[in-house]
Amino acid sequence: xxxxxxxxxxxxxxxxxxxxxxxxxxxxxxxxxxxxxxxxxxxxxxxxxxxxxxxxxxxxxxxxxxxxxxxxxxxxxxxxxxxxxxxxxxxxxxxxxxxxxxxxxxxxxxxxxxxxxxxxxxxxxxxxxxxxxxxxxxxxxxxxxxxxxxxxxxxxxxxxxxxxxxxxxxxxxxxxxxxxxxxxxxxxxxxxxxxxxxxxxxxxxxxxxxxxxxxxxxxxxxxxxxxxxxxxxxxxxxxxxxxxxxxxxxxxxxxxxxxxxxxxxxxxxxxxxxxxxxxxxxxxxxxxxxxxxxxxxxxxxxxxxxxxxxxxxxxxxxxxxxxxxxxxxxxxxxxxxxxxxxxxxxxxxxxxxxxxxxxxxxxxxxxxxxxxxxxxxxxxxxxxxxxxxxxxxxxxxxxxxxxx
Numbered sequence: 001x002x003x004x005x006x007x008x009x010x011x012x013x014x015x016x017x018x019x020x021x022x023x024x025x026x027x028x029x030x031x032x033x034x035x036x037x038x039x040x041x042x043x044x045x046x047x048x049x050x051x052x053x054x055x056x057x058x059x060x061x062x063x064x065x066x067x068x069x070x071x072x073x074x075x076x077x078x079x080x081x082x083x084x085x086x087x088x089x090x091x092x093x094x095x096x097x098x099x100x101x102x103x104x105x106x107x108x109x110x111x112x113x114x115x116x117x118x119x120x121x122x123x124x125x126x127x128x129x130x131x132x133x134x135x136x137x138x139x140x141x142x143x144x145x146x147x148x149x150x151x152x153x154x155x156x157x158x159x160x161x162x163x164x165x166x167x168x169x170x171x172x173x174x175x176x177x178x179x180x181x182x183x184x185x186x187x188x189x190x191x192x193x194x195x196x197x198x199x200x201x202x203x204x205x206x207x208x209x210x211x212x213x214x215x216x217x218x219x220x221x222x223x224x225x226x227x228x229x230x231x232x233x234x235x236x237x238x239x240x241x242x243x244x245x246x247x248x249x250x251x252x253x254x255x256x257x258x259x260x261x262x263x264x265x266x267x268x269x270x271x272x273x274x275x276x277x278x279x280x281x282x283x284x285x286x287x288x289x290x291x292x293x294x295x296x297x298x299x300x301x302x303x304x305x306x307x308x309x310x311x312x313x314x315x316x317x318x319x320x321x322x323x324x325x326x327x328x329x330x331x332x333x334x335x336x337x338x339x340x341x342x343x344x345x346x347x348x349x350x351x352x353x354x355x356x357x358x359x360x361x362x363x364x365x366x367x368x369x370x371x372x373x374x375x376x377x378x379x380x381x382x383x384x385x386x387x388x389x390x391x392x393x394x395x396x397x398x399x400x401x402x403x404x
Contacts, residue, residue, distance in 0.1 A: 005270050006270060006284060007268060007284070010044065010279040011043060012205065012282065012367065013039055014265075014364065014368045015208075015209050015220075016206060016209065016221060016222055016223045016224065017223045017225055017262040017358055018224045018260060019258060019260060020259040021122050022224050024122070025120075025122035027209060028065075029068065029120040030075065033068060033263045035207060035210075036263040036264060036265045038076045044267060044277075045278055046278070047277070048076075048078040048079060048082065050112055050277055051078060051112050053069070053082060053084055053110060054113070054115075055113060055116065056068045056117070056118065056363075057093030057364070057367075058088065058093065059091075059119055059362035060125065060362070067085050070082075070084030071084070072084070089395065089397070090149075091389050093362060094117030094365050094369075095367070095389065096366065097115040097116060098366065098370060101268035102268050102285050112269040112273055112277065115265065115266055115367060117361075117364035117365070118263040118361075118364050119260070119261065119365075120261045120361075125145050127142065128140045129143075146259065153295065154295035154394065158294070158296070160295055162242065164392055165251050166242065166296075167295070167299060168299060168329040170296055171297060172250050172251065174297070175331075175335045177250075177335065179240075181330075181334060182255040182330035182334065183252075183254065183330070185333060185344050185356075186230075186235055186330050186356050189353045189354060189355075190228075190230050190356070192352055192357065193225075193353025193354075193358050194226050194227070194357075196353065201376075201379065205371040205372060206222075208220060209221075226353060227357070235255065240252055241256075251329060255329065256356065257328050257359065259359075260360055262359070263361075264367035265367060266370060271284075271404070283403065284401065285400075286384075287313040287400045288398060288399040288400070289306075290395065291398075292396075295392075295394035296394075299328060299390045300332070301396030303340065305388055305398040306340075309386070309399060312400075315384065317340060317386075321381075322348055322373050322376050324369045324373045324386065325386075326355045326360065326388075326389035327350065328390050332390060370387060374401075377403045385400070386398065387399045
């Protein structure tokens with residue numbers, strides 16, 4: 001068997017992250033994807049003919065862009081010889097797209113692949129599975145893809161009737177995590193994201209999006225989700241989502257990730273091919289791992305996934321300069337930190353915020369996090385980073401990255 005080649009990541013970019021129903025809501029997922037792919041070509045200067053394929057992640061697709069990696073590539077001006085497809089590993093989809101691209105490059109199947117992640121949760125479909133069989137007297141049942149996916153992700157044997165919020169509340173009870181601790185972590189996330197915005201730390205990774213409107217187009221060049229005006233008092237005033245059923249419930253919209261719209265992309269190749277294409281590598285893949293656990297407690301699945309990825313890399317948490325752990329819920333992050341023995345205020349943890357503050361556009365999040373950490377490492381004079389996230393349904397991904 002051919003020896004695996006080392007893989008590097010070049011030119012990671014992302015659009016701003018929009019709120020649910022916010023400034024990017026009029027922009028379909030395909031347009032977000034095309035925008036970031038077009039910018040990737042322009043900023044990197046790479047010949048699109050040198051890209052073998054586009055691996056795309058999307059959690060809530062429609063048939064407006066089937067196999068969106070292929071459709072977005074064509075719309076962005078890639079030649080017809082460029083292949084493409086889409087995948088879904090829920091919250092880990094974006095990172096999985098990067099890893100799938102990496103495996104193609106490592107094995108020599110491809111030399112340069114674009115990993116793409118996109119989600120427009122504002123436009124997630126309402127659907128029916130009954131319409132083709134005719135109408136009953138009761139009419140058609142339309143399912144909301146967002147909520148339905150969280151209820152069915154464990155299958156018939158591992159039902160999750162209360163969705164992700166119910167799973168988060170189980171962790172709250174298991175670990176004895178207080179509402180105050182969750183709100184304090186959420187505030188920290190917003191403060192770090194807002195500080196990064198104000199300092200211009202996100203500027204190099206951002207691709208503006210033009211949004212058409214009745215009074216002309218508007219350029220969106222800033223994340224919409226971080227809140228500079230939030231406070232412990234404001235967060236403490238929010239009602240628990242499951243509060244009516246469970247008086248001890250603590251998970252609120254304020255200490256949970258957002259539902260968001262965004263796209264992100266990067267080029268995955270070898271250092272040698274990057275040099276031939278005039279690209280500057282930013283990250284090198286060191287190791288990665290995937291883990292599964294009880295769907296009802298999916299929030300702590302990053303613990304075994306990260307532990308295995310670190311073990312494979314031969315490093316410890318103390319060796320890391322940046323730890324990017326997606327914030328599905330504050331309680332989920334705090335539970336993982338408890339298992340690892342890490343402090344919630346550790347400056348290495350999400351130095352520029354994450355899901356609670358920046359947002360969580362499911363298919364794009366993994367590459368959004370990658371773009372952020374690729375710029376964090378040199379800014380912080382670091383050399384090693386961990387990227388990990390829990391995945392609805394009881395999975396987690398983790399990857400160890402080295403500054404290239």
